[in-house]
Amino acid sequence: MHKLTCITNNMQYDITPITGSINWQSNIDTLGQQLSFEVAFNDDRFFPKNPVDLGSLMVLTGASEILRAIVIKEDRQGRGAIKYTAFDYAFYLNKSKNVYQFTNLSADAAINKVTTDMGVSIGSIATMSTPITKIYKDNTGADVMKDILDQVFKATGIKYRMEMREGKLFVEKQEDKLIQASFKLFEAGTSIDVMAAISSPSRSRSIEEMRNSIKIVSGDDKSVKIVGEAKDDALIAKYGLLQDVQNVEDKDIAQANQTAQNQLKELGKIAEENGIDCPGDDAVRAGRLIVVTEQVTGMSGKYLIKDVAHTVRASIHTMHLGLGVV
Numbered sequence: 001m002h003k004l005t006c007i008t009n010n011m012q013y014d015i016t017p018i019t020g021s022i023n024w025q026s027n028i029d030t031l032g033q034q035l036s037f038e039v040a041f042n043d044d045r046f047f048p049k050n051p052v053d054l055g056s057l058m059v060l061t062g063a064s065e066i067l068r069a070i071v072i073k074e075d076r077q078g079r080g081a082i083k084y085t086a087f088d089y090a091f092y093l094n095k096s097k098n099v100y101q102f103t104n105l106s107a108d109a110a111i112n113k114v115t116t117d118m119g120v121s122i123g124s125i126a127t128m129s130t131p132i133t134k135i136y137k138d139n140t141g142a143d144v145m146k147d148i149l150d151q152v153f154k155a156t157g158i159k160y161r162m163e164m165r166e167g168k169l170f171v172e173k174q175e176d177k178l179i180q181a182s183f184k185l186f187e188a189g190t191s192i193d194v195m196a197a198i199s200s201p202s203r204s205r206s207i208e209e210m211r212n213s214i215k216i217v218s219g220d221d222k223s224v225k226i227v228g229e230a231k232d233d234a235l236i237a238k239y240g241l242l243q244d245v246q247n248v249e250d251k252d253i254a255q256a257n258q259t260a261q262n263q264l265k266e267l268g269k270i271a272e273e274n275g276i277d278c279p280g281d282d283a284v285r286a287g288r289l290i291v292v293t294e295q296v297t298g299m300s301g302k303y304l305i306k307d308v309a310h311t312v313r314a315s316i317h318t319m320h321l322g323l324g325v326v
Contacts (some may be wrong), residue, residue: 001187002066002312004037007057015039018048020081021313024060024067026286028306031142031162032090033285035060035069038081050082058086062282068167088164092118093141100136100144107132107152108171114141115169123168130155133251155255157262161287174326177288178302183279183317194278195293203297204273211267212236213243216256228256230264272325274299280317284308289326302326 004022006013020038035058039050052058054074060066069086076082087094096118102110107128115122118141130152136144149160149171159174182191212235216228227248236242244267248256276294284290286307292299307322 001062001315002317003061005059005061006051007059008051008053011051013051015050015052018050021311022060023309023311025309026163026307028286028304031093031146032088032164033067033069035067035086035088036084037086038083041076041079041082052082052084058084064282065166066282067164089120089167090142090162090164090169092120093145093169095140097138097140098136098144099138102132102134102136104131104133106130107148110148111145111171114144117141121168123165123170125169125171126160126173128152128156128160128171153266154259154262157258157265163285163287174287174289174304179281179283179288179290181278181281181284181290183281192279194281195291198276198278198294200275200277201294201297201299202275203299206271206273207239207242209267209271210235210239210269211242211244211264212239213241214260214263214267215243215245216248216260217245218248218250218253218256227253228258228260230257230260232264232268235268269325272303272323274303274323275320276323277318277320280310280312280319282310284310284319284321290321290323292323299323 002022003014003016004019006015018040020040023036024033026033039052041050052071054071056071057068058071059068067088069088070091071084071086073085074082098117107130108125110132111125112122132148132151145162153159160171161174161177162169162171181194183194184191213231214229215226217224218227219225248259284305286305288305289302290305292303303323304326305321306324308319310319
């Protein structure tokens with residue numbers, strides 16, 4: 001059973017009884033989760049008062065807290081239901097800009113600095129020793145942190161994901177985010193794997209963005225030299241040469257071959273754009289991993305949740321997942 005609580009002027013209100021459908025969604029390209037909901041409106045003096053206002057804190061819970069979000073938009077249409085949009089605290093990282101000049105600062109310390117400056121609480125940040133030397137100007141906090149994590153991946157081959165939980169930022173290894181999604185037909189029932197109830201599966205595969213050879217170069221308009229490279233002979237033999245050339249600064253030449261290997265790992269694969277509908281599980285959110293077995297389309301194995309949209313209506317929880325390859 002899901003519950004939506006509104007906190008306004010230090011007062012808590014359970015608005016679930018006057019709430020219609022509740023929707024929340026996340027996307028791998030956008031840090032944070034969005035919450036949308038409708039509140040019934042009636043000017044009858046006996047109808048429960050609506051406490052929701054811009055800036056109100058909304059807390060959505062199921063078996064545990066799912067998300068907490070700040071109301072940033074209100075839509076009214078005559079005497080109809082009032083529609084609200086709220087975002088979790090990553091909203092401030094997505095909207096606020098700052099200037100940073102990092103010189104040989106570890107990636108985890110740099111992310112700590114950005115998060116603290118934006119007034120967002122930290123849950124935990126994984127240890128990332130990759131040195132960051134870069135100037136950021138006119139960038140949002142979220143964009144700065146995404147770029148830092150991209151540098152970490154190029155240097156180490158390890159992917160990290162950011163997500164907000166209970167109003168705090170967590171930065172964790174993607175490989176540690178594998179979940180087992182399940183649902184119950186009734187509250188006291190047995191947990192059932194959501195993969196047993198998939199509907200509307202779709203799968204699109206493409207080699208359009210594949211790159212099976214990577215060259216790393218350094219230099220300027222007058223002189224360029226290859227400082228690192230990596231290739232997958234098996235993929236080249238099967239699909240033909242699909243090569244990419246990337247530039248690095250002088251300070252990164254020493255790790256050019258490692259960068260090439262890590263980029264080949266990321267780009268040397270068949271891309272997939274997949275989708276499924278299934279019963280909802282509160283633990284499913286973008287950036288996490290899930291195992292899918294679906295016979296009609298042939299999906300089988302571990303997939304990255306690229307986006308997910310949850311809907312709770314009349315106590316029925318469903319979700320649509322957009323999936324990509326790991």
